[in-house]
Amino acid sequence: MAGMLKRTILATLVPALAALGLAAIVTGAQAQEIDKIAVLVPEQGTDYGWNQQGVDAARAVGAAMGVEVLAAEGLGYGDVRPTLRELAAEGADLMIAHASGYNTAAPEIAAETGVAVAIVDNPGAAAPGLVGDYTVSGHQGAYLAGMLAAQLSRTGTLGIVVSGEPPSWNSQSAGFAMGARSVNADVKLLYAVIGPAAYADAAGGKRVTESVIAAGADIVFGQGDGSTFGMLQAVETVPATDGGKVLFIDVIGDKSEIDKGHLLSSVVWNLVPVYGAMVEDLKGGTFGTVNYAIQLADDSVQLLRTAHISDEVWAGLMDARAGIVAGEIEVPAIWEATDVRAMMSSVEAAE
Amino acid sequence: MSQGLLSDAFLISLIAGAVAAGIPLLLAGLGEQVSEKAGVLNIGIEGMMLFGAYAGFATAFGTGSLWLGFLAGAAGGLVLALLMALFCVRLGLNQIVIGIALTLGADGITALLHHVQFSRTYPRLPRVETLDIPGLSEIPILGPSLFARHPMVYVALFSVLVLTWLFRKTHVGLNLQAAGDKPDALDAAGISVVSTRTWSVLFTGVMAGLGGAYMAMIGAGIFVPFMTGGAGFIAIVLAMLARGRPLWVLIGAFLFGASLSLTTALQVGGVNVPTDVVQMLPFLMVMIVLVLFARRASLPAALGLPYVRGQR
Numbered sequence A: 001m002a003g004m005l006k007r008t009i010l011a012t013l014v015p016a017l018a019a020l021g022l023a024a025i026v027t028g029a030q031a032q033e034i035d036k037i038a039v040l041v042p043e044q045g046t047d048y049g050w051n052q053q054g055v056d057a058a059r060a061v062g063a064a065m066g067v068e069v070l071a072a073e074g075l076g077y078g079d080v081r082p083t084l085r086e087l088a089a090e091g092a093d094l095m096i097a098h099a100s101g102y103n104t105a106a107p108e109i110a111a112e113t114g115v116a117v118a119i120v121d122n123p124g125a126a127a128p129g130l131v132g133d134y135t136v137s138g139h140q141g142a143y144l145a146g147m148l149a150a151q152l153s154r155t156g157t158l159g160i161v162v163s164g165e166p167p168s169w170n171s172q173s174a175g176f177a178m179g180a181r182s183v184n185a186d187v188k189l190l191y192a193v194i195g196p197a198a199y200a201d202a203a204g205g206k207r208v209t210e211s212v213i214a215a216g217a218d219i220v221f222g223q224g225d226g227s228t229f230g231m232l233q234a235v236e237t238v239p240a241t242d243g244g245k246v247l248f249i250d251v252i253g254d255k256s257e258i259d260k261g262h263l264l265s266s267v268v269w270n271l272v273p274v275y276g277a278m279v280e281d282l283k284g285g286t287f288g289t290v291n292y293a294i295q296l297a298d299d300s301v302q303l304l305r306t307a308h309i310s311d312e313v314w315a316g317l318m319d320a321r322a323g324i325v326a327g328e329i330e331v332p333a334i335w336e337a338t339d340v341r342a343m344m345s346s347v348e349a350a351e
Numbered sequence B: 001m002s003q004g005l006l007s008d009a010f011l012i013s014l015i016a017g018a019v020a021a022g023i024p025l026l027l028a029g030l031g032e033q034v035s036e037k038a039g040v041l042n043i044g045i046e047g048m049m050l051f052g053a054y055a056g057f058a059t060a061f062g063t064g065s066l067w068l069g070f071l072a073g074a075a076g077g078l079v080l081a082l083l084m085a086l087f088c089v090r091l092g093l094n095q096i097v098i099g100i101a102l103t104l105g106a107d108g109i110t111a112l113l114h115h116v117q118f119s120r121t122y123p124r125l126p127r128v129e130t131l132d133i134p135g136l137s138e139i140p141i142l143g144p145s146l147f148a149r150h151p152m153v154y155v156a157l158f159s160v161l162v163l164t165w166l167f168r169k170t171h172v173g174l175n176l177q178a179a180g181d182k183p184d185a186l187d188a189a190g191i192s193v194v195s196t197r198t199w200s201v202l203f204t205g206v207m208a209g210l211g212g213a214y215m216a217m218i219g220a221g222i223f224v225p226f227m228t229g230g231a232g233f234i235a236i237v238l239a240m241l242a243r244g245r246p247l248w249v250l251i252g253a254f255l256f257g258a259s260l261s262l263t264t265a266l267q268v269g270g271v272n273v274p275t276d277v278v279q280m281l282p283f284l285m286v287m288i289v290l291v292l293f294a295r296r297a298s299l300p301a302a303l304g305l306p307y308v309r310g311q312r
Helices: A002-027 A050-065 A081-089 A105-113 A139-152 A167-183 A202-214 A227-237 A272-284 A311-326 A337-342 B008-037 B045-063 B066-090 B095-118 B142-146 B151-169 B171-181 B183-188 B193-220 B231-242 B246-268 B275-293
Strands: A036-040 A068-072 A094-097 A116-119 A131-133 A157-162 A188-193 A219-223 A247-252 A263-269 A301-303
Touching (some): A036 A050, A036 A081, A050 A272, A081 A094, A081 A105, A094 A105, A094 A272, A105 A116, A139 A167, A139 A247, A139 A301, A139 A311, A157 A167, A167 A219, A167 A337, A188 A202, A188 B275, A202 A219, A202 A227, A202 B193, A219 A227, A227 A247, B008 B045, B008 B142, B008 B151, B008 B193, B008 B246, B045 B193, B045 B231, B066 B095, B066 B193, B151 B193, B171 B183, B171 B193, B183 B193, B231 B246, B231 B275, B246 B275
Parallel strands (some): A157 A188, A157 A219, A219 A247
């Protein structure tokens, strides 16, 4: 009896273990202990935006999960390979390369050092156990921002100024356009890109935003890193064509602390659930095989409320939020720049 | 062309935007031209602009004076130029390596200083007062966009005339030319090549610093790390393509600025072509125009080569 039981257990366990081992080999994914994670950002983690969200989220995850966090800030937009190697040598188990400009170098260093990396805007580079992509977007929040802008615009013309056309920016631009048109089908949308990767181009942000305002926009939806401050400078110093105030809608962070009265709202991201899931996936051996998302439903995307937004308008926005969460309002993620541009108006149409 | 693209406000903003984008390139490009004329390829100009941008903004914000900001910006560029002169002119080290090192150093130092001083407050400067040139500033569209600018715009334009005169009519210009073309001959004439090159590099630092300060204080109204975004390298290209002619630096800088505004106009006008293609316009236009019309001039024979007396 005992021999039969032994044979049965062996007959069951051996193939099962073999299958698990084969799966691990095939996927390349292996469970591991996580003691230390690193996050790399191009600018300082105090920009009330992309960089700050990345660093703050990593620190929050570290504190919640008892993991040490190494933050490498202000790395610029050049070659980060030396920094990645250094962080790998310091014992990081996961390196979060929080800039689309790093998504070539980081997988290379992951292959070289064997340390897992997380990248953005390049899902095709995902590799089980080694490279995870988190191309996230707050397009659902941007839809609400578009609704808000269309309701409050005096000129009926809205501007969208972006520092580049990475997928995250594209889907939010598209979400904003869809939201605005859901309120006012005739709203004019003026779209301008500062440069191919003008994330820190504050002067370019100001210059382009001033032109968009001069073309009639009285609310500007701006997406950039350092360049956002140039956009803010433009809305603070240039009046709209009707002589009134220009308002600004930001993304990712909350700039209320440094606002001079022009911040209408922001599509605020919370990356803690994403980074937390990455660490869990790395521990569980599924890192690099799953996609990560932020959304209204779990409040990882939220619309910032400021004093410019009345109770009535806010209530309408919250109704729409509920509709999106319930699936009654569909907000598809549109990642391609050509699709986004096709949704915009021209100045000609605006006349 | 639609009425929207032809509205006065939009056209004024585009032309003013071209000026705002062109002035930093003009100032830095003129500085680089002096340095190159003397035989020093000043790759560190990007760092000098960034240092000038930081120093200019910090001073203007602290004192409330844009002119003090410009002074500090010039001084900021000068500090880096001193290092460039020491390592490349006095010690004869590789100009490209030192230039890159200075730029990377400026990237790091200014980012750190910004982090310490401004990263929780992100202060912005108030709207800049302009100097309206009587009569000209009242011309429709062109008046407010070209002749109602900050006085530094006119200073930058005037410096084109000054440098043209300097290069063509003075011994200083001849000395610079000789330091870049035939440093042995200059040395034989009893004029120090090292001193000539040192002063030219320092002048470059001042001009680049002014360009950076203009970018931060007037172009953006704020300083953020890495904000020059390669403008210094574009200035080097302009200076090289202009090949010793200040007027061509002016043309190149404003062509570049105008092309940037054109890209904005095309996008706002709803032209659905890939942004990368639109964004190539400034670079393409500057290269085409300068290669076509400035191709006869040549670069200094000893450009990039350290001078050591008696060494061939």
